[in-house]
Amino acid sequence: MENEGTAGSVRIDAWIWSVRLTKTRSQAADACKAGHVRVNGARVKPAHTISAGDQVRLFHDGRERLVRVAKIIRKRVGAPVAVQCYEDNSPPPPPREFTAPVAIRDRGAGRPTKRDRREMNRLQGGAKGL
Template sequence: MTPPPQGPRGPAAPAGPLAHAFRRRRVGRMADDDGTGGGGAVRVDSWIWSVRLTKTRSQAATACRGGHVRVNGERVKPAQSLRPGDEVRLFHAGHERIVVVSRLIRKRVGAPAAVQCYVDNTPPPPPREFAAPTGVRDRGAGRPTKRDRREMDRLQGRQG
């Protein structure tokens, strides 16, 4: 029995109906180096998920539908196309991420490869001393009463 033919990176690609699937898997998950990706554009929700700005694609699509994603300053739907050079603003998990698309990818990749696909222009978070202090209640004090809530609102500067 003869061993299978070897290519520069392992077994040679099979011929026949499996050849296309084998080549596509082996080529990798990145789009072309010029950023066109062969087809030209990628869906916003898919790209946000691919570069790991959200944990799931459905979270990315929900954020788009909810108006939490802006491309070049305009709200977008999940199927909106992205191009290299677009600025994507995503409000997620309590803060806004501002990234500029440098490379298009279609599939989720590892974190080191994902970071190469965008330029992060997100401003740093404010220092802790500038953040509003949160109220601390004694352990076992139970739920705050209506009076306690009014006092907390008055201390925090919220008038209701």
């Protein structure tokens, strides 16, 4: 493919989107604008160009990703190909047991009663007495 390889450079927002670290390119650009993307330790704007060997740190969706650029690609690719374009040095994600339980109701059960609402609030750690 002519768009792949280790030579050249590409915009950081396009590369982050291409290797599937974010779902959309606008999310990647917004992360750059908010200061959640660092290349080789420096905060960067969406138009910053990267090349092979650069260290990229991205904080997105409550998780920190730390990757080293292995390949420069300009177009979004499938997940198996995307994984080959970077070396992932990210810390492991937090365990699922620390996430808050979600109250689940049967479909068609109607509006929750006051008792149901209190039970859902208790499960979610919400305010008492409301």
